[in-house]
Amino acid sequence: MRAxxxxxxxxxxxxxxxxxxxPAHTPVPEYIRLIAQGRFDDAYMVNWVxxxxxxxxxxxxxxxxxxxxxxxxxxxxxxxxxxxxAICRLKRVAADFKSGEVRAMIPQPLPRNGKTVACVGAGPxxxxxxxxxxxxxxxxxxxxxxxxxxxxxxxxIPRFRLPEQVIDEETGYILGLGVDFxxxxxxxxxxxxxxxxxxAIFVGCGAPRGRDLPIPGRTEASAxxxxxxxxxxxxxxxxxxRVKPRVLVLGGGNTAMDCCRSAxxxxxxxxxxxxxxxxxxxxxxxxxxxxxxxxGIPILNFHVPKAFVHxxxxxxxxxxxxVKAVFDEQGRRSLVPTGRPEDxxxxxxxxxxxxxxxxxxxxxxxxxxxxxxFDPWGLPVLDAKTFQSTVPKVFxxxxxxxxxxxxxxxxxxxxxxxxxxxxFLHGEAVTKRPxxxxxxxxxxxxxxxxxxxxxxxxxxxxxxxxxxAEKALASIKVEVELGFDLATAFKEAERCLNCDxxxxxxxxxxxxxxxxVDICPVDSITFTDDGEEADLRTRLKAPATNTAQALYVSALxxxxxxxxxxxxxxxxxxxxxxxxxxxxxxxxxxxxxxTQAGPRCRDSTPQSQRVGVVS
Numbered sequence: 001m002r003a004x005x006x007x008x009x010x011x012x013x014x015x016x017x018x019x020x021x022x023p024a025h026t027p028v029p030e031y032i033r034l035i036a037q038g039r040f041d042d043a044y045m046v047n048w049v050x051x052x053x054x055x056x057x058x059x060x061x062x063x064x065x066x067x068x069x070x071x072x073x074x075x076x077x078x079x080x081x082x083x084x085x086a087i088c089r090l091k092r093v094a095a096d097f098k099s100g101e102v103r104a105m106i107p108q109p110l111p112r113n114g115k116t117v118a119c120v121g122a123g124p125x126x127x128x129x130x131x132x133x134x135x136x137x138x139x140x141x142x143x144x145x146x147x148x149x150x151x152x153x154x155x156x157i158p159r160f161r162l163p164e165q166v167i168d169e170e171t172g173y174i175l176g177l178g179v180d181f182x183x184x185x186x187x188x189x190x191x192x193x194x195x196x197x198x199x200a201i202f203v204g205c206g207a208p209r210g211r212d213l214p215i216p217g218r219t220e221a222s223a224x225x226x227x228x229x230x231x232x233x234x235x236x237x238x239x240x241x242r243v244k245p246r247v248l249v250l251g252g253g254n255t256a257m258d259c260c261r262s263a264x265x266x267x268x269x270x271x272x273x274x275x276x277x278x279x280x281x282x283x284x285x286x287x288x289x290x291x292x293x294x295x296g297i298p299i300l301n302f303h304v305p306k307a308f309v310h311x312x313x314x315x316x317x318x319x320x321x322x323v324k325a326v327f328d329e330q331g332r333r334s335l336v337p338t339g340r341p342e343d344x345x346x347x348x349x350x351x352x353x354x355x356x357x358x359x360x361x362x363x364x365x366x367x368x369x370x371x372x373x374f375d376p377w378g379l380p381v382l383d384a385k386t387f388q389s390t391v392p393k394v395f396x397x398x399x400x401x402x403x404x405x406x407x408x409x410x411x412x413x414x415x416x417x418x419x420x421x422x423x424f425l426h427g428e429a430v431t432k433r434p435x436x437x438x439x440x441x442x443x444x445x446x447x448x449x450x451x452x453x454x455x456x457x458x459x460x461x462x463x464x465x466x467x468x469a470e471k472a473l474a475s476i477k478v479e480v481e482l483g484f485d486l487a488t489a490f491k492e493a494e495r496c497l498n499c500d501x502x503x504x505x506x507x508x509x510x511x512x513x514x515x516x517v518d519i520c521p522v523d524s525i526t527f528t529d530d531g532e533e534a535d536l537r538t539r540l541k542a543p544a545t546n547t548a549q550a551l552y553v554s555a556l557x558x559x560x561x562x563x564x565x566x567x568x569x570x571x572x573x574x575x576x577x578x579x580x581x582x583x584x585x586x587x588x589x590x591x592x593x594x595t596q597a598g599p600r601c602r603d604s605t606p607q608s609q610r611v612g613v614v615s
Contacts, residue, residue: 001530001531001532001533001536001551001553001562002553003507003553003554003555003562004550004551004552004553004554006440006502006504006552009435009436009438009592011550012440012500012502012590012592013025013436013590013592014549014550015499015502015549015550015567015570015590016028016029016499016500016590016592017065017068017069017070017499017549018065018066018068018069018070018085018087018499019065019500019592020068021064021065021067021068022050022051022064022065022408023064023408023409023411023412024050024051024052024408024411024412024415024594025050025412025436025592025594026046026047026050026051026065027046027050027500027591027592027593028065028087028496029496029497029498029499029500029501030046030500030591031043031046031047031090031091031094032085032087032090032493032496033452033493033496033498034046034094035090035093035094035489035490035493036453036490036493036494036496040093040094040097040098040099041098041099041101041102041105043093043094043098044094044095044098044102045102045105045106046094047091047094047095048102048106048173049593049596050594051091051408051411052124052127052128052131052170052174052411052414053124053127053153053170053407053411054091054092054094054095054170055092055095055096055166055169055170056153056162056166056167056170056407057088057091057407057408058088058089058090058091058092058093058094058095058096059088059092059161059162059166059481060153060157060161060162060407061088061091061406061407061408062254062285062406062407062408063087063088063285063287064408065084065087065088066084066085066086066087066088067084068084069084069085069087070497070499070569070570070571071083071084071085071495071496071497072084073546073568073569074456074497074522074569074571081460083460083461084461085461085492085495085496086461086462086464086484086492086495089464089481089483089484089492090484090489090492090493092483092484093483093484093486093489095166096483097486097489103173106173106176106177107135109134109135109136109137109177109178110135110136110137111137112137112138112139113136113137113138115137115138115139115199115200115425116138116139116140116141116197116198116199116200117129117130117133117138117139117140117141117198117199117200117201117202117421118140118141118142118143118193118196118198118200118201118202119140119141119142119143119201119202119204120143120187120193120201120202120203120204120205121142121143121144121151121203121204121205121206121398121400122142122143122144122146122148122149122150122151122171122181123150123151123152123153123204123205123206123398123399123410124151124153124204124398124407124410124411124414125202125204125397125398125399125400125401125410125411125413125414125417126142126151126202126204126205126397126398126414127142127149127150127151127171127174127414128397128410128411128413128414128415128418129202129204129397129414129417129418129421130142130174130177130179131173131174131177131179131414132414132415132418132419132422132596132597132598133418133421133422133597134174134177134178134179135177135597135598136422136597136598138425139178139180140178140179140180141179141180141181141182141198142175142179142180142181142182143182143185143186143187144181144182144183144184144185144186145184145185145186146183146184147183147184148167148168148171148183149171149174149175149181149183150167150171151204151206152206152229152399153167153407154167154236155229155232155233155236155237156229156232156233156236156255156258157232157258158232158235158236158258158261158262158476159236159476159477159479160261160262160265160472160475160476160477160478160479160480161258161479161480161481162479163477163479187205187365188365189365189367190365190366190367190370190372190394191367191369191370194370194391194394198393199393199425200393200394200395200421200424200425201393201394201395202394202395202396202397202417202421203366203380203394203395203396203397203400204396204397204398204400204410204413204414205363205400206398206399206400207359207360207361207362207399207400207403207404208229208359208361208362209359209360209361209362210227210228210229210230210255210355210356210357210358210359210360211227211355211357211358211359211360212227212355213250213305213355213357215305215306215307215308216306216307216308217307217308217309217310217315218308220308220310220313221308221309221310221313221314221315223313223314223315224244224314224315224351224352224353225308225315225352225353225355226352226353226354226355227355228249228251228255228256228258228259228354228355228356228357229255229356229359231259231354232255232258232259232262235262235266235476240266241266242266242267243263243266243267243268243352244268244351244352245267245268245269245270245351246268246269246270246349246350246351246352247260247263247268247270247271247272247350247351247352247353247354248271248272248273248274248318248348248350248352248353248354249263249271249272249273249274249353249354249356250273250274250275250305250353250354250355250356250357251273251275251355251356251357251358252273252275252276252277252281252282252283252284252301253282253283253284253356253358254283254284254285254288255356255359256273256275256284256354256356257273257284257288257289257291257292259354259356260272260273260292260297260354261291261292261295261297262476263352263354264295264296264297264473265473265474265475265476266476268352271297272297272298272299272300272348272350273292273297273298273299273300274299274300274303274305274318274320274348275299275300275301275302275303276301276302276303276304276305276323276335277301277302277325277335278301278302278325279299279301281325281333282299282301291480295469295473300348302322302323302324302325302335303320303321303322303323303346304320304321304322304323304335305318305319305320306318306319306320306321306345307319308353309347315350315351315352315353316349316350316351317347317348317349317350318347318348318350318353319345319346319347320346320347320348321337321343321344321345321346322338322340322343322346323335323336323337323338323343324336324337324338358404359399359403359404360378360403360404361378361379361399361400361403362378363378363380363400370391371390371391372389372390372391372394373389373390379401379402379403380396380400380401382396382401382402383430383431384402385416385431385433386416386417386420386430386431387401387413387416387417387420388420388424388430392424393424395417395420395421396417397410397413397414397416397417398410398413398414401413415594415596415597416433418596418597419433419434419595419596419597419601421597422597422598422601422602423601423602426602428602428603432603433595434595434600434601434602435595436592436593436594436595437592437593437595437600438590438591438592438593439589439590439591440502440504440588440589440590441588441589441591442586442587442588442589443501443587443588443589444586444587448578450501450574450587452498452501452587452589453494453498454498454501454572454573454574454587455573456497456571456573457491457494457495459491459492459494459495461492461495462484462488462491462492464481464482464483464484465481465482465483465485466480466481466482467479467480467481467482497571497572497573498572499572500589500590500591501572501574501587501588501589501590502572502587502588502589502590503552503565503570503572503574503576503577503585503586503587504585504586504587504588505552505554505563505565505584505585506583506584506585506586507554507555507557507563507584509582509583509584510554510557510563510582510584511581511582511584512527512557512558512559512561513581514527515579515580515581516575516576516579516580516585517541518579519575519576519578519579520575520576521571521573521575522542522569522570522571523540523541523542524541524542524565524566524567524568524569524570525541525563525564525565525576526539526540526541526563526564526565526566527557527559527561527562527563527564528540528561528562528564529560529561529562530553530556530560530561530562533551536551536553536564537551540564540566542566542569544566544568546568549566549567549568550567551564551565551566551567552564552565552566552567553565572587574587
């Protein structure tokens, strides 16, 4: 194999699995270490730069970082139930325990540069664009039909999961940068918006239309059937304050989980979730399903809805057929009848139904002769990296770009779109994406000491405490999760394996004594003859079966062997570097900061300020 190019920013970035998996590439171990040091303001600002909404995401993120967490793999290898670090809830710790000094740490915008940008919608994607561009001196105007900013963060996430004051605070940080928020001004014509003369337009209006279920009885019982996202918005704004006694929620996503838990708090005596798929195939996050079940809400799977049952225009139940999953030779799933007569017509009594069977984009306000091209599914035709539409000055992001996703993905879209807009308005090619800023810094504090706590904790994942059930279920506004206290937060932070502190190997210093091989607690280091990757993976001290994680391969050593390290299960404990008699191994902190709008993203930046340099 060719020797690993550690100067490639992507190599060590991919080793930091949590940061690699995060759409906004938040430097997770960096802020967790700051929390462990009690530096909550600094931890908050590390998050704020990357993901914009630390307090919001610390409660509501879909947590793509956690399944990627190396801690889970390391525990699985030791026959312990794999539990990743509670990354999301530690983010909340930074938000909960920061001081009032954070506001003073937020950068001041540069002087106005004469360029104007309009953002349609005040959701996470638009606000990320507004934050990034306002700091660079752009005059940003955000239009939204509601009276407060936040988009679906405010309208679709219940207050028992996300208190309104958290939304107000974090949207306020952005609007406080001089962003012109036009509350209650819904854009109803793209051509009219274009005529206003903005230099660029960003569309971040989300996927505002919930899917309906046109089966028999839908029209006749319509008064008792509601689209889930619209119903959640009505609950959020206080227009809906109670429900009927027996509620069915159709759908298996996070919206369905929010609907059922909200209905429970609004007084329903019976709430059931009904899904077409199997329980394990539901799109809802595992913890969302667990939370619903913890509150006594049953989830009935493999039920295909057939009809709404009504009497004199009043909903009295729903008819379902129970099915089973069958997989063909290619692994494709089909839902087929069970063949049992009793499964063909199953009646579930109910008084009210909430439909959470999906969302779709709706752009009735964008005229089809505006120059913006749409695909057959009603989505704008975009460049997948730049988010630029067929009208060069119009960009899309968040759910409005490629369909419904989540908050952190919308934020990532916002960052990328802001880079595109910044380059576009400086006359530079938007397709060129400047590399990130990268640092590798040794953590040596002596021969056998490091500047970070390198002893892996043996603690299992700590549980987040909940409010008492009788209190939490009595009000739609009582926050359920209480967050970690400081003692627990410090213990959970210690579970982080510091995956950004990399084991860096200097082949010229190696004497091939195998001391590092002997000391490694997970057998991740091997000295062996060179070969092709597939062959090498089978000849290591512990076979490297995860091909998604690269091998660290040295240049040829004096014996013509190579050092091969399996990055997949390394604990970053530093024992190899402590044991090495020649200093061939070093522990070096890798910090990757993704490129955002501003001088660093432009070709015109002086060489001294260019990004992507490893120092």
